[in-house]
Amino acid sequence: MSQATRLLLAGLLAMALVMGVGRFYYTPMLPLMQRDYGFDAAVAGFIASANFAGYLAGSIAASFIRPGPVRLWIFRISVVASVLTTAAMGLTDDVALWMALRFVSGVASALAMIVAATVVAEALHLAGEPGRLAWVFSGVGAGIALSGVLAQVAGHALSSGQMWYLAAGLCVLMVPFIFAEMRDRQLEARPHKISARTRQPRPLPFAALLVNYTCEGLGYSVFATFIVAIVKGRPGMEAFADWVWVIAGIGGVFSTLLWAAAAGRIGYASALVAAYVVQIVSVALPALSGNGFVALAAAAMFGGTLMGVTMLTLAVGRQSVDGRGIAILTAGFGLGQMVGPAVAGHFVAAGVGYSETLIGSAAVLVFGTVVLVVAMARRGIGVAQETGSAS
Structure with missing residues (x-):
């Protein structure tokens, strides 16, 4: 494999570990734990919010991290913490300890995700291939699908504690490759030309983007939990329950690639609006129908x-606020998902x-989308019309 491929695979596996499993495994585990x-x-919501509070704290801490060896050590410690807290969830039945473990897991998820995304994004940007970052974020969907499959296959035979051990054991297998390949490096640009018609991300007003992404955190989190x-x-x-999460994960594996392609054609901001419209429908559907196949479609x-x-938002906001845009946006997102x-x-x-x-969550997403559209209008573009290299 080329250096770029190894770096992308390390980022993908890191996302699967700290996000798909470390952060989202709680969703299919929730009915088993209950x-x-x-x-x-109410208890279920507080446990989830503890994780999201940790994610918020980790996001804030990440805004102070600068490039260098310390950044990579923070990443490695965070990956180990994610694995250990996943395993430790099976060691106790104390709600307070669960909340503490999920808080630490949230801190680890945020730190590892932001560092991994930043390291890979920087390398790809210098190589002139920012669109390949979509492969890294597809790891989240892969991890979600893995967590759903585990619940489907083993949830009836194992206790919830044993299920936590099983997930942590699988994550351990990913760690050596992630540690070996996730590092700062200079990538060679591949010999190909980017079409002049391909749109590139251009910043939106940051305050509006922050409000929008905070609404996303609150609006999506109820469905996700x-x-x-x-x-x-x-x-x-x-019978549809565990498959719902598997389908959600499978949808996430290729979604970043599809949305990256859409952004290259219609612009990043327009693609982001389109993604929100689809997500609003998905959150509202289970509230409007009790049909299992509708639930799968929503998933x-x-x-x-x-x-x-997430990918489109961070691409648009990455260079804002002296390069701290990803961390600050993720902090706003974390605040929203902590409350939801x-x-x-x-x-x-x-x-x-x-x-x-769920209807209330969809309404929050609608509000965030309106804020986004207004910001686009004030930037002097329309949702359906973007010129030159505007996003």
């Missing part, structure tokens, strides 16, 4: 936009249905 320990939606539990709790839909659309939205599950879990425990919480 089966074994019997806690309600509870969708498996929602489907598993509906009569006649139990495919959700997975097909989740990391696409806790509020949703509280409402469900108080008697409000999951359908109402």
